[in-house]
Amino acid sequence: MTAETRRPETVVAEHDWRLAYSRRLALTDFVVIAIAVTATQVLWFGASADGVAFRGNLDFLAISYTVVSVILTVCWTAILGIYGSRSDRLVGTGTAEYRSVVDASLRIFGVLAIVAFLLKIDFSRGYFIVALPLGTLALLAARWGWRQWLNRRRARGEYSAQVLLVGSEVSVLHTATELARHPQAGYHVVGACVPSGRVADYIPGTNIPVAGSVDRVGFAIEATGADTIVITSSDELSPDKIRELSWSLEPGRQHLVVAPSLTDIGGPRIHTRPVAGLPLIHVETPRYEGFKRYQKRIFDIVASALLIVLSAPVLLTIAVVVRLSTPGPVLFKQERVGLNGSPFRMLKFRSMVTDADALIKDLEHSNRTEGNAVLFKMKDDPRVTAVGRVLRKFSLDELPQLFNVLRGDMSLIGPRPPLQREVDLYESHVHRRFLMKPGITGLWQVSGRSDLSWEDSVRLDLYYVENWSMVGDFIILLRTVRAVFASSGAY
Known part of the structure; x- marks a missing residue:
């Protein structure tokens, strides 16, 4: 298409999507904040509220909490724009947009607290303690909703x-x-x-x-x-x-x-520094020792112990069902390769017939036809029992791995735990995944699980190892819940 035949309104539409989307976010932010602040005022004070009290020489002023709510709504909406939370460079992907919303929200309440202290204003602390988290969570939920809409448009090449x-x-x-x-x-x-x-x-x-x-x-x-x-x-x-x-x-x-x-490098590891007119890009080397590793281990211990206690009735029920449905042990123990290439025994609820390993050679040709020369995965694996299919669909067969996490063999989030026969086929760079403990879930699970190609599985595991953070782990946990219920790629 030449410049002469390209319609002017098309060019304008492609340019204006940034402004149009920013305006939609601004309107939504205003409405969400207004609802949250109004709801806080009604819940905290009821239908009527006394005015704000001033101490010292300002006691002649009289401002109702309705006026305070209006001022807070306008200022909160404005600061979200000032801090660039609606910028087209943030929306649609990553956590920067959400961090910007939280940061702007904390700052507006920080400014109000300073003003109240300097002017000796007796604000109701409960009003602000409720309004801040309620409004922030509502904003994050609204931004998430808009992101889903935007992602659907961008999948079609629009709003890009x-x-x-x-x-x-x-x-x-x-x-x-x-x-x-x-x-x-x-x-x-x-x-x-x-x-x-x-x-x-x-x-x-x-x-x-x-x-x-x-x-x-x-x-x-x-x-x-x-x-x-x-x-x-x-x-x-x-x-x-x-x-x-x-x-x-x-x-x-x-x-x-x-x-x-450079590819598969996380944002926190990249720093741009202009030197003598040169935009130098500094890429930090990933580190896996010290407090960061202890922080992850503490989280694994606390979370796995809590999940074991909460899921105890489910664990017991599944154990009984597996034991009564088909002959054989309840748990399936398999040697996997973990941290630094050390082997460990991974636990799962048995979802296959007892002689599954002996039958694998007869099925290997099917795996090759499905395009994965390293991982053995079949959509209709005849070795899987009827109960096992249900367990695999919702990843319930992996619940015993919580004990592996508690024991220290695995982590809640990490690279996929491989078999030794898979490791024998690894290229040298793939061994970097052993720098961290394997996980019950990870980027590989929330991005398609068994539907992924071998190359994509490796890329996601290495990306996680190179760019690990606690914030990233929490995001993966949230995405895991959705992936489990969607049950895509689970077989």
């Missing part, structure tokens, strides 16, 4: 930055593949500029059209209607050309992004 990739064919293909994995991030590739510049061609293996050579980026922008230019490699572009390209972009509507040759 229109991206033109510039670089070598190899780097363009790599970047396009990674962006396609995460459409919720809001980068929709509409074209590419590569050294060959054959306009009639496509990037091999994709439907991304070649919009020109790296020397004709300006024409490619007009032809594709791109509003974001992503430089995937700089060998073909000198620093002067990149600088000239940045100067040629329309301020506020067109954006320049430089994608370094």
Whole structure:
């Protein structure tokens, strides 16, 4: 599509989605905060409330809590915008948007507390103690709802930055593949500029059209209607050309992004530091010792012990059902490879016939046809019992692994615990997953479980090991609940 045939309203729509979505968030924030603050006032004071009391020389002022609620609602909504919680660079993916909402909420209440102290105002402490968590939780729930709506739109290429990739064919293909994995991030590739510049061609293996050579980026922008230019490699572009390209972009509507040759690196490990005009990117080396490891272990002990106590009736019921349904032991014990490559005995409720291991050789050809040469997984494994299918569907067969966590062999969240025969097929870099204990759940479980390819399973495990954090663990736990009930990839 040329610049002449591209309809102006299309360009405007692609540009205005950021403003339109920000306005929707602002309106929703205002409504949610107003409801939360009003509900707090009614719950705490009833239908009528006394005015705010002032001490000292300000006691002639009289302000009702209704006025306070209105001021709080307006200020709270405003500070969410001031702190950039509605920025198009935050919404749609990651935790930065949620952190921004929480940070802005804490700051507005901190400012009010300081003002109340300096002016000696007798605010009702209970009013603010209730309003802060209630309003913050309501805001987070509303933002989550909007994110689900936005992700559905972005999966169709809408409400996204229109991206033109510039670089070598190899780097363009790599970047396009990674962006396609995460459409919720809001980068929709509409074209590419590569050294060959054959306009009639496509990037091999994709439907991304070649919009020109790296020397004709300006024409490619007009032809594709791109509003974001992503430089995937700089060998073909000198620093002067990149600088000239940045100067040629329309301020506020067109954006320049430089994608370094780094993938699967978590945000907290990346720090940008401009030095002598050079945007240096510092990538911290992951560390797995000290307080961070103790922090994770303490959480595992407390959480696993609590879950064992709470799930005791379920554990007992499943044990009885498994024992009565088919002959054989209740628990299935299997040697897996754990921290630093050390073997351990993993516990599960038995979901297969007792001679399952002896039958695996006869079924290996089926595993190869399903496209995974390392992991053995079948959707209709004949070795699984009727009770076992139900247990696997909702991951109930994995509950005994809580005892592995309590004992220290496993963690609640971590890489998938592999078999020794799988480890024997590992490439050298895959052994980095043994830097952390295997988990009952992890990124592999909340991202598709058995439906994942071997490459995706490895990528997710290594991403977790390289970028572990307690906040990330809590997010995975929340996603696990949804994955268990959805039961996708469970077989």
